Amino acid sequence: MSHSPDCIFCKIIGGEIPSATVYEDEHVVAFMDIGQVTKGHTLLIPKDHQENIFELEEETAAHLFSTAPKIARALRKEFQPKGMNLVNNNGKAASQSVFHYHLHFIPRYDENDGFQ
Numbered sequence: 001m002s003h004s005p006d007c008i009f010c011k012i013i014g015g016e017i018p019s020a021t022v023y024e025d026e027h028v029v030a031f032m033d034i035g036q037v038t039k040g041h042t043l044l045i046p047k048d049h050q051e052n053i054f055e056l057e058e059e060t061a062a063h064l065f066s067t068a069p070k071i072a073r074a075l076r077k078e079f080q081p082k083g084m085n086l087v088n089n090n091g092k093a094a095s096q097s098v099f100h101y102h103l104h105f106i107p108r109y110d111e112n113d114g115f116q
């Protein structure tokens with residue numbers, strides 16, 4: 001399992017930075033985004049440090065995406081949104097700011113809930 005010492009998300013995985021965990025297994029962890037674009041905004045990441053979709057290993061992707069429906073359903077149960085966006089930014093030009101792969105779960109409440 002690779003770990004990048006200056007990566008914020010590797011520090012979250014290692015417990016050096018606290019976070020509110022939503023789901024965790026051997027390969028992935030999901031936790032609340034510190035920014036909360038909408039209520040319940042969550043990030044799902046691999047425990048292995050892989051920068052973005054261009055580096056993401058297929059096996060890692062397969063496991064990560066296999067957990068996505070249960071995370072979406074758990075967030076829907078908890079926060080009762082009307083819908084949910086799954087978003088993933090890859091590369092600086094695409095607004096990626098943390099270079100450890102992450103999938104955003106953004107619960108949607110109505111058209112004025114803060115996310116376009």
Ligand code: 5GP
Nearest residue numbers: 008017019032033034035089095096097098
């Ligand atoms: P990106 O812009 O790379 O797609 O998303 C990075 C996300 O990481 C942002 O939504 C930002 O709020 C979140 N983030 C950055 N630092 C931390 C942190 O220390 N803890 C948590 N929980 N989220 C963070």
Ligand code: ZN
Nearest residue numbers: 007010049100
């Ligand atoms: Zn990392």
